[in-house]
Amino acid sequence: MQGSLSQDAVKIILVTAVLIWVMPLLIGTYTLTVLIVYGMLGLSLGLIWGFGGILCFGQAAFFGLGAYTYAIAAINLGESTVPMILAVLVPGLFAALLGAMMFYGRLNDVYLGVITLVVTLILFKFINSTAGPQYVIGTARLGGFNGIPGFQTLNVPGDPDAYIWGDSYFYVCAVLLGLVFFLVTALLRSSFGRIAVGIRENETRMSLMGYDVRARKTLLFATGAAIAGLAGALFANWAEIVTPNLFSLGQSAEIIIWCIVGGLGTRLGPVLGAAGLAYLKFLLGQQAVVDNTLITGLILVLFVLFLPKGVVPALADLWKVSFGRRPLGRIHQQRRMRNREHRNG
Amino acid sequence: MAELVLETQGLTMRFGGVVAANNVDFKLRARELRCLIGPNGAGKSTFFKCVTGLQTPTEGEVYMRGVETTHWMPHQIASLGVGIKTQTPNVMDSLSVFENIWLAARRFHEPQEANRKTQEIIERLALGAIARDDLGRLAHGERQRVELGLVAVGDPWLVLLDEPAAGMSAEDVERMTAIIHELNKTAAIIIVEHDMQFIRSIAEVVTVFHQGEVLMEDHVDRVMSDPMVRNVYLGKKA
Ligand SMILES: Nc1ncnc2c1ncn2[C@@H]1O[C@H](COP(=O)(O)OP(=O)(O)OP(=O)(O)O)[C@@H](O)[C@H]1O
């Protein structure tokens, strides 16, 4: 990454501020809020997949876990601050355990995909089957396929009667996304982030240099899950109900598609991919002519075929070609000449 | 006599019916430079992988500076101060030369010191002109040199190089030789090689592998003129 972290901070604050101001002129804040939540969810997978090389087919599991943790804790506690914190910690710890099992067990990528997928399915099936009155945690009934409605939504910390809703809730979500985006940026700039990218590039080499790849992947995986958990809690507050559908495989697949379309290996790509495709889905949902999933599938196929790097990297390349500083100097000249020699010799 | 930095006792590695390494007893002392030679499939790389933790031997033990490391993982062995280069190029292709070496340096140093160390290695290995280039775009010889940089930046006391000169130009090999001599001032080194000229220019003691076993271990001149070695190795090769 170029520049310094404080420059990044300034950029993120400016962009967040402008978007908070401009976007509500175009789209209603209620819809915007859920787009922000999905953006955060996209970012969570974009972090572990794009920068850590961990393709998780069950990111929705952590999203759902965050939402349910929030709902259950909010019903029991009657306020929102501790539930919000728990909604980050519980998925994070769950992922740390699951990740440790997978990475210390030296499972390869395919098994990792299968296991995360199966865990999502199990959670989905389990939550769906908890309709009976015996499934309670504290005073919260799990409610099976009906989900959990009627929990305390976000309030000003320390004042359970001061609800944060409507436009205010939109501002909170937008600022939180900006904050998470900044934290991800800081993480990627840190040694931890650079080492994670090294591991993505070549695990064997990194372990031959003395890095414990298993521990680092576990930690990164848990970080991604914690972010997904926060997004889940924000979603729960927005929807004011949590249902097993949060854990669905369809949701997990969608997150993967957001990342591919937006651009892996970038921070912005998954956020924009998520918000853009979710908005498209919202627009399509208002008509009945074409099927929603069909369009999503079509978009995925078109991207894989024609823009496999995704929107953001493609735009960045275009920008570099049109306006960027030309790579000047000897080195590149030498490279060109050497390449020519290669071809000729 | 100098300290034993590496010792294997009865090291054996079987893949199904294939005995890739058979009862290998091997000793290496501090600051020694040893070459391993042997025909294709002799078990050199297998021996290497067992020593570096990339594979766990079926039988036998590995000791490094007196500590048993037989069942250790590669990162634990590397953390002791062992620099490793595998036979196939093993680098981070989409990262720059600087970033590659920095990651190796960061394992043993704080970020600022890692920056300094990286810069130092880049100068020592004459990589300055390509420091910002991605590894994937470099020529083979340059990549090999960077990989040697990854090994050197950790200030290792034991260096294991599997075919470092393979596919390199004469000029690159010469540069590689200088770097290896430099490393050898502080580290014991094992080099697996096929290039006889390179071995002659660099080695004193040579260990010959054949069908998983140590066939002979002696001074390079005596090894090269030994009829048995010529038969199994040079006869076929040269
Ligand atoms: N993972 C494996 N599974 C099965 N057999 C293997 C494996 N690795 C090596 N072998 C076999 O073990 C024997 C020794 O191979 P090794 O790679 O150690 O030879 P080498 O001396 O390094 O050869 P080269 O000079 O070609 O690199 C060969 O017969 C090889 O086919």
Ligand SMILES: [Mg+2]
């Ligand atoms: Mg080999």
